[in-house]
Amino acid sequence: MRRVIKALLTAVWFMILTFPVMCIKVNSIDNTVNWYPERAFWLGVGVFVMALIWDWCFARKSRGLPVLSLGAIGESMGNALRRLQEQPHYRGGALILLALVMLAMPVVSSIYQTNIMISALLYVMLALGLNIVVGLAGQLVLGYVAFYAVGAYAYGLLHQFFGLGFWVCLPIGGFLAVLFGLVLGFPVLRLRGDYLAIVTLGFGEIVRLALLNWPSLTGGPSGISNIPRPGLFGLEMDINISTIYIYYLVLAAVVLTIIVISRLKNSRVGLALQALREDEIACEAMGIDITRVKLSAFALGSCWAGFAGVIFAAKTTYINPSSFGFMESAMILSMVVLGGMGSIVGVVIAAMILILAPEYLRAFSEYRMLIFGAIMVIMMIFRPQGLVSGERRKYKISALQKKTLEGRS
Amino acid sequence: MNPVLEVSGLSQDFGGLRALSDLDLRVNAHEIVALIGPNGAGKTTFFNCVTGIYTPTEGKMCLHDAEGGKTLLNGKKPHHITALGMARTFQNIRLFGNMTVLENVMVGRHCRTHAGIWGALMRDKASRREEQDSIDRSYALLEDLHLQDLWNDLACNLSYGAQRRLEIARALATEPRMLLLDEPAAGMNPQETNELEALVRNIRDTWQISILLIEHDMSMVMSLSDRIYVMEYGSCIATGTPAEVRSNPRVIKAYLGESDA
Numbered sequence: 111m112r113r114v115i116k117a118l119l120t121a122v123w124f125m126i127l128t129f130p131v132m133c134i135k136v137n138s139i140d141n142t143v144n145w146y147p148e149r150a151f152w153l154g155v156g157v158f159v160m161a162l163i164w165d166w167c168f169a170r171k172s173r174g175l176p177v178l179s180l181g182a183i184g185e186s187m188g189n190a191l192r193r194l195q196e197q198p199h200y201r202g203g204a205l206i207l208l209a210l211v212m213l214a215m216p217v218v219s220s221i222y223q224t225n226i227m228i229s230a231l232l233y234v235m236l237a238l239g240l241n242i243v244v245g246l247a248g249q250l251v252l253g254y255v256a257f258y259a260v261g262a263y264a265y266g267l268l269h270q271f272f273g274l275g276f277w278v279c280l281p282i283g284g285f286l287a288v289l290f291g292l293v294l295g296f297p298v299l300r301l302r303g304d305y306l307a308i309v310t311l312g313f314g315e316i317v318r319l320a321l322l323n324w325p326s327l328t329g330g331p332s333g334i335s336n337i338p339r340p341g342l343f344g345l346e347m348d349i350n351i352s353t354i355y356i357y358y359l360v361l362a363a364v365v366l367t368i369i370v371i372s373r374l375k376n377s378r379v380g381l382a383l384q385a386l387r388e389d390e391i392a393c394e395a396m397g398i399d400i401t402r403v404k405l406s407a408f409a410l411g412s413c414w415a416g417f418a419g420v421i422f423a424a425k426t427t428y429i430n431p432s433s434f435g436f437m438e439s440a441m442i443l444s445m446v447v448l449g450g451m452g453s454i455v456g457v458v459i460a461a462m463i464l465i466l467a468p469e470y471l472r473a474f475s476e477y478r479m480l481i482f483g484a485i486m487v488i489m490m491i492f493r494p495q496g497l498v499s500g501e502r503r504k505y506k507i508s509a510l511q512k513k514t515l516e517g518r519s
Numbered sequence: 520m521n522p523v524l525e526v527s528g529l530s531q532d533f534g535g536l537r538a539l540s541d542l543d544l545r546v547n548a549h550e551i552v553a554l555i556g557p558n559g560a561g562k563t564t565f566f567n568c569v570t571g572i573y574t575p576t577e578g579k580m581c582l583h584d585a586e587g588g589k590t591l592l593n594g595k596k597p598h599h600i601t602a603l604g605m606a607r608t609f610q611n612i613r614l615f616g617n618m619t620v621l622e623n624v625m626v627g628r629h630c631r632t633h634a635g636i637w638g639a640l641m642r643d644k645a646s647r648r649e650e651q652d653s654i655d656r657s658y659a660l661l662e663d664l665h666l667q668d669l670w671n672d673l674a675c676n677l678s679y680g681a682q683r684r685l686e687i688a689r690a691l692a693t694e695p696r697m698l699l700l701d702e703p704a705a706g707m708n709p710q711e712t713n714e715l716e717a718l719v720r721n722i723r724d725t726w727q728i729s730i731l732l733i734e735h736d737m738s739m740v741m742s743l744s745d746r747i748y749v750m751e752y753g754s755c756i757a758t759g760t761p762a763e764v765r766s767n768p769r770v771i772k773a774y775l776g777e778s779d780a
Contacts (some may be wrong), residue, residue, distance in 0.1 A: 370640055373639055373640055373642060374636070374639050374640065376639075377634060377636075377638070377639030377646075377650070378625075378629065378632055378634045378638075378639065378646075378649075378650065378653070379634070379635065379636055379639050380639065381618075381622060381625055381626050381629070382626065382629055384615065384617075384618055384622070384626075385615050385618070385626045385629075387617075388614075388615035388616055388617060388618060389613045389614070389615060389616075391572065391609075391613060392609065392613035392614070392615065393615075393626070394572070394596075394597040394598055395570060395572075395597055395601060395606075395607055395609075395613075396598075396601060396626050396627050396629060396630070396689065396690075396693060397598045397601035397602050397627070397629050397630025397631075397693050398598055398626070398629050398630070399596070399598045399599075400598070406636065410636070502619060502671070505621060505654050505671075506651070506654070507621075507654060507655060507658045507670075508651070508654075508655045509655060509658055509659065509662075510658070
């Protein structure tokens, strides 16, 4: 009963608050004032229901129960994943199914769909790269898109001035991004948390502004155009075939990224990165060189952005600074946070959702940012650890295995 | 007796404040030495100097190795000092909370293993063997500290006493010659304190490690330590065996205050 009264009060308060905006309209042509009291009523009903749901969600949360909405989806997804992990049959089957779907996609669907999927996969790559820095090493970097820009412009400029092709520029772009990662890494070694976030935010803006205001080199706001698509042994390809080719290229790159990062995550270096995230002082006291670990985190993270940048330039054939604004960084960071810090599966899912959902929900495009913001707020309240969390690596302990063997015999 | 840790004339200034002044301290091989004193006497500052977190203003700190050589610790980075054979625990527990118990100990093995990024990507035979070795050794350490049943739990979900033991396990994983324990018995009940006392002795005897500990639990300090250093206001006011320290008038004054009468 108390909840109902509380919701009622909220509704009345909202009605009063929005009354002038919602219910009074001045018609300046006829010089009349129109009243719409029924709008206040419907608003009140709406707010009342919302308040009840909100309250119910919080009550469930405080009792430690999973909240419906996104939380439940995440939970069931977590369960499904666990089942997949525990049973290799299911896991193998699911992986093969996924691989078939991904491989068949450009053949079955249209070029439009394939293009959307390419950009989604590029973002998956970016998010996985940032996941190393933010999710594993715990260094909050807000200017990640700068490395993406470095990769894209590396290809664009090297082609424009030296006529280098895609396959030569791909490693160079990655290398340059690593170099920029180290350049950023050195001065920020002593910073952590908020301060690091601010400096990296500044770094991202510096790169964007440099690209924007250096027309003699970068073409300024008009960017670089006529960047060639990737070649395949000098084969002539029309635009459709070329798009499909890029799709498979990106898919391979994403698979490679996933393999590399999952291996890295479970290695000695990965453990050091996670220790750095958990406690810097203890990490140092355990014999880990935090300078080296931090720099390798920056280098490993930025290299994927460099690769993604080169592929992006090749895909769009045209780049300009407006593709590398702060919103992109924020978007990639949201994918990492939404997916669950450090979780590879979660980040892949989140990146897919955040890129594909706006494309397929074009009808609601006006409310895109509103919905996006609401999702983020709700996630942070009810499931701050992200969609997938608590993935644990399985360790084989020789002593335990011996024991079970002895037990059996 | 061979010294393991030798500190002479150590001073540490923070701005105008002298946190440590002209401190001399020596820990011999296979010795348990306690560092006691009222709060704010500079005990933890001393630990931070020796482990390289602070750079001392003056003084010399040397760590001796088994072959009789010695290394100057001044100006060395913390990870380097750990690699030389000095491990520590923290007063306010600093575990890697969102990592499992086993992973915490494996992080401690970092400075004794070598696999780099390339090894991680290739997973070649050498790095796989090294990793399995690291896993098994870490698990063996957990068994020694009676944490083996918890090996796959997150460190932040452990009970207080278990967290303290895990910190010791993690420090032992670095294969130290010298172990620094910062208030290991803080917040423990008498039974846990007794177990801890046995554990510290056991560490000294089985691993041949010298131990320097900061502790406020006087009964534990008196029964456990071979020698005691007493600090007040950043300087050492007394040193000796537990019996000597207990009867020292300056120590009594520092702990109980001076009567006006």
